[in-house]
Amino acid sequence: MTPHNQDSSLRRARAAGDWMLHPMALGAMATLALNDHVLKAAYPSWWTGKLSDVAGIIFFPWLLVSFWELSRQALRRPWQANRVVLLSSIALTALVFAAVKVNDQAGTALRVVLVHFWSSIATYAPWLVPGRVRHTVDPTDLLVLPLLWLPWWLGTRRIARTSRLIQAG
Amino acid sequence: MTDISPIGYRIFSFLAVALGGYLSLATTCGSSEFHVDVIGHVSFGRGQTTQSIWVDAEGRELTVIFEEVLSVERDGHPTAPTDIAQNDFYATQCTTSGLSTTCTTLIPWNAQVARSNSAMRFDLTRNDATLPANVTIRASATGGGDCLGNAPERLGVRLRDSGPP
Secondary structure, eight states: OOHHHHHHHHHHHTSTTGGGGSHHHHHHHHHHHHIIIIIHHHSOSHHHHHHHHHHHHHHHHHHHHHHHHHHHHHTTSOOOOOHHHHHHHHHHHHHHHHHHHHOHHHHHHHHHHHHHHHHHHHHHOGGGSOOOOBOOOOGGGGGGGGGGHHHHHHHHHHHHHHHHHHHHO | OOOOOHHHHHHHHHHHHHHHHHHHHHHTTBSSEEEEEEEEEEEEOTTOOEEEEEEEOTTOOEEEEEEEEEEEEETTEEEOGGGSOGGGOEEEEEEEETTEEEEEEESSTTOEEEEOSSEEEEEEEOSOOSSOEEEEEEEEEEEEOOTTOOOGGGGTOEEESSOOO
Protein backbone atom coordinates (compact mmCIF):
# COMPACT_ATOMS: atom_id res chain seq x y z
CA MET A 1 0.00 0.00 0.00
CA THR A 2 1.42 3.38 -1.00
CA PRO A 3 1.51 6.20 1.55
CA HIS A 4 -1.18 8.03 -0.40
CA ASN A 5 -3.51 5.03 -0.41
CA GLN A 6 -2.83 4.40 3.25
CA ASP A 7 -3.66 8.02 4.10
CA SER A 8 -6.80 7.83 2.01
CA SER A 9 -7.91 4.60 3.67
CA LEU A 10 -7.22 6.00 7.10
CA ARG A 11 -9.17 9.15 6.37
CA ARG A 12 -12.07 7.08 5.17
CA ALA A 13 -11.91 4.89 8.23
CA ARG A 14 -12.23 7.98 10.35
CA ALA A 15 -15.55 9.18 8.94
CA ALA A 16 -18.21 8.46 11.51
CA GLY A 17 -21.07 6.42 10.08
CA ASP A 18 -19.22 5.39 6.95
CA TRP A 19 -20.22 1.80 7.59
CA MET A 20 -23.27 2.52 5.48
CA LEU A 21 -21.05 3.32 2.48
CA HIS A 22 -19.74 -0.25 2.43
CA PRO A 23 -20.90 -2.12 -0.70
CA MET A 24 -22.68 -4.69 1.47
CA ALA A 25 -24.74 -2.02 3.22
CA LEU A 26 -25.46 -0.12 0.01
CA GLY A 27 -26.47 -3.33 -1.76
CA ALA A 28 -28.74 -4.38 1.10
CA MET A 29 -30.42 -0.95 1.22
CA ALA A 30 -30.98 -0.97 -2.54
CA THR A 31 -32.44 -4.48 -2.29
CA LEU A 32 -34.77 -3.44 0.54
CA ALA A 33 -36.00 -0.36 -1.31
CA LEU A 34 -36.54 -2.25 -4.56
CA ASN A 35 -38.28 -5.17 -2.89
CA ASP A 36 -40.54 -3.13 -0.59
CA HIS A 37 -41.66 -0.59 -3.12
CA VAL A 38 -41.63 -2.54 -6.39
CA LEU A 39 -41.21 -6.30 -6.16
CA LYS A 40 -43.66 -6.98 -3.32
CA ALA A 41 -46.44 -5.30 -5.25
CA ALA A 42 -45.51 -6.84 -8.59
CA TYR A 43 -44.69 -10.36 -7.39
CA PRO A 44 -46.34 -10.98 -4.02
CA SER A 45 -44.87 -14.27 -2.90
CA TRP A 46 -42.90 -16.10 -0.25
CA TRP A 47 -39.53 -14.97 -1.57
CA THR A 48 -40.40 -11.27 -1.75
CA GLY A 49 -41.63 -11.59 1.82
CA LYS A 50 -38.30 -12.98 2.94
CA LEU A 51 -36.06 -10.78 0.77
CA SER A 52 -36.76 -7.63 2.82
CA ASP A 53 -35.96 -9.53 6.00
CA VAL A 54 -32.68 -10.71 4.52
CA ALA A 55 -31.71 -7.22 3.35
CA GLY A 56 -32.76 -5.58 6.60
CA ILE A 57 -31.02 -8.06 8.87
CA ILE A 58 -27.78 -7.55 6.94
CA PHE A 59 -27.51 -3.76 7.10
CA PHE A 60 -29.44 -2.85 10.26
CA PRO A 61 -26.64 -3.75 12.73
CA TRP A 62 -24.28 -1.50 10.80
CA LEU A 63 -26.89 1.25 10.84
CA LEU A 64 -26.95 1.05 14.65
CA VAL A 65 -23.14 1.15 14.72
CA SER A 66 -23.24 4.23 12.47
CA PHE A 67 -25.73 5.96 14.76
CA TRP A 68 -23.49 5.15 17.72
CA GLU A 69 -20.47 6.63 15.96
CA LEU A 70 -22.29 9.79 14.88
CA SER A 71 -23.69 10.29 18.37
CA ARG A 72 -20.25 9.89 19.94
CA GLN A 73 -18.78 12.30 17.42
CA ALA A 74 -21.48 14.88 18.19
CA LEU A 75 -20.56 14.56 21.87
CA ARG A 76 -16.89 15.05 20.94
CA ARG A 77 -16.00 11.67 22.40
CA PRO A 78 -13.86 8.92 20.84
CA TRP A 79 -16.24 7.37 18.38
CA GLN A 80 -14.44 4.53 16.61
CA ALA A 81 -16.69 1.50 17.01
CA ASN A 82 -15.13 -1.62 18.46
CA ARG A 83 -16.19 -5.26 18.67
CA VAL A 84 -18.36 -4.63 21.73
CA VAL A 85 -20.38 -1.98 19.90
CA LEU A 86 -20.73 -4.22 16.86
CA LEU A 87 -21.78 -7.22 18.93
CA SER A 88 -24.27 -5.12 20.91
CA SER A 89 -25.80 -3.84 17.68
CA ILE A 90 -26.15 -7.34 16.31
CA ALA A 91 -27.69 -8.58 19.56
CA LEU A 92 -30.16 -5.66 19.63
CA THR A 93 -31.09 -6.32 16.00
CA ALA A 94 -31.73 -10.00 16.71
CA LEU A 95 -33.78 -9.19 19.81
CA VAL A 96 -36.03 -6.59 18.17
CA PHE A 97 -36.42 -8.61 14.97
CA ALA A 98 -37.37 -11.76 16.85
CA ALA A 99 -39.80 -9.91 19.14
CA VAL A 100 -41.60 -8.24 16.24
CA LYS A 101 -41.77 -11.42 14.21
CA VAL A 102 -42.99 -13.70 16.98
CA ASN A 103 -45.03 -11.54 19.34
CA ASP A 104 -48.16 -9.71 18.18
CA GLN A 105 -47.98 -7.27 21.08
CA ALA A 106 -44.40 -6.33 20.28
CA GLY A 107 -45.38 -5.80 16.65
CA THR A 108 -48.33 -3.67 17.67
CA ALA A 109 -46.22 -1.62 20.07
CA LEU A 110 -43.68 -0.95 17.35
CA ARG A 111 -46.42 0.00 14.92
CA VAL A 112 -47.95 2.47 17.38
CA VAL A 113 -44.60 4.17 17.84
CA LEU A 114 -44.06 4.34 14.09
CA VAL A 115 -47.55 5.67 13.41
CA HIS A 116 -46.90 8.52 15.86
CA PHE A 117 -43.53 9.15 14.26
CA TRP A 118 -44.82 9.24 10.69
CA SER A 119 -47.89 11.25 11.68
CA SER A 120 -45.55 13.89 13.09
CA ILE A 121 -43.51 13.83 9.90
CA ALA A 122 -46.67 14.11 7.80
CA THR A 123 -47.50 17.41 9.48
CA TYR A 124 -44.41 19.05 8.07
CA ALA A 125 -43.31 16.92 5.11
CA PRO A 126 -46.13 14.63 3.90
CA TRP A 127 -44.12 13.72 0.81
CA LEU A 128 -41.66 11.91 3.07
CA VAL A 129 -44.25 9.48 4.41
CA PRO A 130 -43.84 6.11 2.69
CA GLY A 131 -46.71 4.17 1.24
CA ARG A 132 -48.06 1.08 2.88
CA VAL A 133 -45.41 -1.60 3.33
CA ARG A 134 -46.77 -4.99 4.16
CA HIS A 135 -45.17 -6.89 7.00
CA THR A 136 -46.49 -9.98 8.68
CA VAL A 137 -45.91 -11.53 12.06
CA ASP A 138 -44.33 -14.74 10.86
CA PRO A 139 -42.03 -16.89 13.03
CA THR A 140 -40.51 -18.52 9.93
CA ASP A 141 -38.87 -15.16 9.23
CA LEU A 142 -36.51 -16.06 12.07
CA LEU A 143 -34.77 -18.34 9.58
CA VAL A 144 -32.85 -15.28 8.38
CA LEU A 145 -31.29 -14.64 11.81
CA PRO A 146 -28.15 -16.74 11.07
CA LEU A 147 -27.36 -14.17 8.37
CA LEU A 148 -26.32 -11.83 11.19
CA TRP A 149 -23.04 -13.67 10.92
CA LEU A 150 -22.31 -11.67 7.75
CA PRO A 151 -22.29 -8.16 9.30
CA TRP A 152 -20.35 -9.63 12.24
CA TRP A 153 -17.70 -11.24 10.06
CA LEU A 154 -17.25 -8.26 7.74
CA GLY A 155 -17.56 -5.85 10.67
CA THR A 156 -14.79 -7.44 12.71
CA ARG A 157 -12.53 -7.42 9.65
CA ARG A 158 -13.34 -3.76 9.13
CA ILE A 159 -12.61 -2.90 12.77
CA ALA A 160 -9.31 -4.80 12.65
CA ARG A 161 -8.25 -3.10 9.42
CA THR A 162 -9.13 0.33 10.77
CA SER A 163 -7.13 -0.33 13.93
CA ARG A 164 -4.13 -1.40 11.86
CA LEU A 165 -4.35 1.74 9.71
CA ILE A 166 -4.60 3.99 12.75
CA GLN A 167 -1.62 2.31 14.38
CA ALA A 168 0.34 2.55 11.12
CA GLY A 169 -0.64 6.21 10.73
CA MET B 1 -11.78 4.84 -8.27
CA THR B 2 -11.86 8.62 -8.01
CA ASP B 3 -10.98 9.86 -4.58
CA ILE B 4 -13.35 12.27 -2.90
CA SER B 5 -12.67 14.98 -0.35
CA PRO B 6 -12.98 14.25 3.37
CA ILE B 7 -15.92 16.63 3.59
CA GLY B 8 -17.63 14.94 0.67
CA TYR B 9 -16.99 11.55 2.18
CA ARG B 10 -18.51 12.66 5.49
CA ILE B 11 -21.55 14.05 3.69
CA PHE B 12 -22.03 10.80 1.76
CA SER B 13 -21.65 8.83 5.00
CA PHE B 14 -24.29 10.94 6.71
CA LEU B 15 -26.66 10.64 3.75
CA ALA B 16 -26.23 6.86 3.68
CA VAL B 17 -27.05 6.65 7.39
CA ALA B 18 -30.11 8.85 6.87
CA LEU B 19 -31.26 6.68 3.97
CA GLY B 20 -30.75 3.53 6.01
CA GLY B 21 -32.76 4.99 8.87
CA TYR B 22 -35.55 6.05 6.53
CA LEU B 23 -35.77 2.64 4.89
CA SER B 24 -35.74 0.89 8.26
CA LEU B 25 -38.57 3.05 9.59
CA ALA B 26 -40.56 2.70 6.39
CA THR B 27 -40.28 -1.06 6.10
CA THR B 28 -41.50 -1.72 9.63
CA CYS B 29 -44.67 0.36 9.29
CA GLY B 30 -46.90 -2.62 8.72
CA SER B 31 -45.28 -4.93 11.24
CA SER B 32 -48.66 -5.47 12.85
CA GLU B 33 -51.56 -6.32 10.61
CA PHE B 34 -55.06 -5.00 10.84
CA HIS B 35 -57.91 -7.42 11.08
CA VAL B 36 -61.48 -6.31 10.46
CA ASP B 37 -64.83 -8.03 10.13
CA VAL B 38 -66.93 -7.08 7.17
CA ILE B 39 -70.59 -7.92 6.71
CA GLY B 40 -72.12 -8.61 3.31
CA HIS B 41 -75.71 -9.11 2.14
CA VAL B 42 -76.50 -11.39 -0.75
CA SER B 43 -79.94 -11.46 -2.33
CA PHE B 44 -81.17 -14.45 -4.33
CA GLY B 45 -84.28 -14.18 -6.46
CA ARG B 46 -86.71 -17.02 -6.99
CA GLY B 47 -85.06 -19.62 -9.13
CA GLN B 48 -81.71 -17.86 -8.87
CA THR B 49 -78.98 -20.19 -7.78
CA THR B 50 -75.92 -17.99 -8.16
CA GLN B 51 -75.14 -14.53 -6.87
CA SER B 52 -71.89 -12.61 -6.83
CA ILE B 53 -70.40 -10.70 -3.99
CA TRP B 54 -67.48 -8.34 -4.31
CA VAL B 55 -64.71 -7.37 -1.99
CA ASP B 56 -63.20 -3.96 -2.58
CA ALA B 57 -59.52 -4.22 -1.82
CA GLU B 58 -58.60 -0.98 -3.60
CA GLY B 59 -55.20 -2.20 -4.61
CA ARG B 60 -54.18 -3.56 -1.25
CA GLU B 61 -53.10 -7.08 -0.61
CA LEU B 62 -55.74 -8.66 1.55
CA THR B 63 -56.58 -12.04 2.92
CA VAL B 64 -60.33 -12.58 2.91
CA ILE B 65 -61.94 -15.37 4.85
CA PHE B 66 -65.65 -16.09 4.69
CA GLU B 67 -66.40 -16.86 8.30
CA GLU B 68 -70.08 -17.68 8.67
CA VAL B 69 -73.65 -17.23 7.53
CA LEU B 70 -75.19 -14.78 10.00
CA SER B 71 -78.78 -14.87 8.90
CA VAL B 72 -81.02 -16.15 6.17
CA GLU B 73 -84.41 -14.85 5.10
CA ARG B 74 -86.44 -17.03 2.79
CA ASP B 75 -89.32 -15.32 1.07
CA GLY B 76 -89.15 -12.58 3.68
CA HIS B 77 -89.28 -14.92 6.65
CA PRO B 78 -86.30 -15.39 8.93
CA THR B 79 -84.83 -18.81 8.79
CA ALA B 80 -82.23 -20.22 11.07
CA PRO B 81 -78.83 -19.85 9.44
CA THR B 82 -78.31 -23.53 9.91
CA ASP B 83 -81.16 -24.12 7.47
CA ILE B 84 -78.77 -23.05 4.79
CA ALA B 85 -75.64 -24.80 5.77
CA GLN B 86 -72.39 -23.36 4.60
CA ASN B 87 -71.91 -26.50 2.62
CA ASP B 88 -74.93 -25.49 0.55
CA PHE B 89 -72.85 -22.74 -0.94
CA TYR B 90 -69.87 -22.82 -3.16
CA ALA B 91 -67.76 -19.68 -3.14
CA THR B 92 -65.90 -19.08 -6.32
CA GLN B 93 -63.10 -16.65 -6.74
CA CYS B 94 -62.71 -15.23 -10.22
CA THR B 95 -59.65 -13.43 -11.48
CA THR B 96 -59.80 -11.41 -14.66
CA SER B 97 -56.62 -11.03 -16.65
CA GLY B 98 -56.98 -9.32 -19.99
CA LEU B 99 -59.89 -10.91 -21.81
CA SER B 100 -59.87 -14.17 -19.90
CA THR B 101 -61.47 -14.90 -16.56
CA THR B 102 -60.38 -17.79 -14.40
CA CYS B 103 -62.60 -18.99 -11.60
CA THR B 104 -61.56 -21.24 -8.76
CA THR B 105 -64.06 -22.96 -6.55
CA LEU B 106 -63.29 -22.52 -2.91
CA ILE B 107 -63.98 -25.57 -0.84
CA PRO B 108 -64.36 -25.38 2.05
CA TRP B 109 -66.38 -22.22 2.35
CA ASN B 110 -63.88 -20.46 4.57
CA ALA B 111 -60.97 -20.88 2.21
CA GLN B 112 -58.42 -18.12 2.40
CA VAL B 113 -57.92 -15.91 -0.57
CA ALA B 114 -55.16 -13.37 -0.82
CA ARG B 115 -55.32 -11.05 -3.75
CA SER B 116 -54.22 -7.54 -4.52
CA ASN B 117 -56.82 -6.86 -7.22
CA SER B 118 -58.86 -3.71 -7.00
CA ALA B 119 -61.92 -5.89 -6.51
CA MET B 120 -62.39 -9.61 -5.92
CA ARG B 121 -65.50 -11.43 -7.05
CA PHE B 122 -66.89 -14.39 -5.22
CA ASP B 123 -69.78 -16.32 -6.73
CA LEU B 124 -72.10 -17.92 -4.20
CA THR B 125 -74.20 -20.81 -5.41
CA ARG B 126 -77.16 -22.27 -3.56
CA ASN B 127 -78.74 -25.63 -4.15
CA ASP B 128 -82.30 -24.83 -3.12
CA ALA B 129 -83.64 -22.02 -5.32
CA THR B 130 -87.37 -22.49 -4.78
CA LEU B 131 -87.75 -19.29 -2.76
CA PRO B 132 -86.11 -15.86 -2.88
CA ALA B 133 -83.61 -15.46 -0.11
CA ASN B 134 -81.52 -12.79 1.57
CA VAL B 135 -78.36 -14.08 3.12
CA THR B 136 -76.10 -12.12 5.45
CA ILE B 137 -72.58 -13.37 5.72
CA ARG B 138 -69.61 -12.36 7.79
CA ALA B 139 -66.14 -12.27 6.36
CA SER B 140 -62.87 -11.09 7.77
CA ALA B 141 -60.26 -9.12 5.93
CA THR B 142 -56.66 -9.01 7.04
CA GLY B 143 -54.03 -6.74 5.64
CA GLY B 144 -51.35 -4.28 6.53
CA GLY B 145 -52.18 -0.74 7.43
CA ASP B 146 -50.20 2.20 6.21
CA CYS B 147 -47.57 4.27 8.00
CA LEU B 148 -50.20 6.68 9.31
CA GLY B 149 -52.21 3.96 11.00
CA ASN B 150 -55.07 3.70 8.54
CA ALA B 151 -56.74 0.33 8.92
CA PRO B 152 -58.38 -1.46 5.96
CA GLU B 153 -61.88 -0.59 7.21
CA ARG B 154 -61.01 3.08 7.15
CA LEU B 155 -59.55 2.58 3.72
CA GLY B 156 -62.80 1.27 2.31
CA VAL B 157 -62.57 -2.51 2.50
CA ARG B 158 -66.14 -3.75 2.23
CA LEU B 159 -68.35 -6.40 0.78
CA ARG B 160 -71.00 -5.45 -1.73
CA ASP B 161 -73.38 -7.30 -3.98
CA SER B 162 -72.93 -5.40 -7.22
CA GLY B 163 -70.25 -5.36 -9.86
CA PRO B 164 -66.96 -3.48 -9.91
CA PRO B 165 -67.07 0.32 -9.78
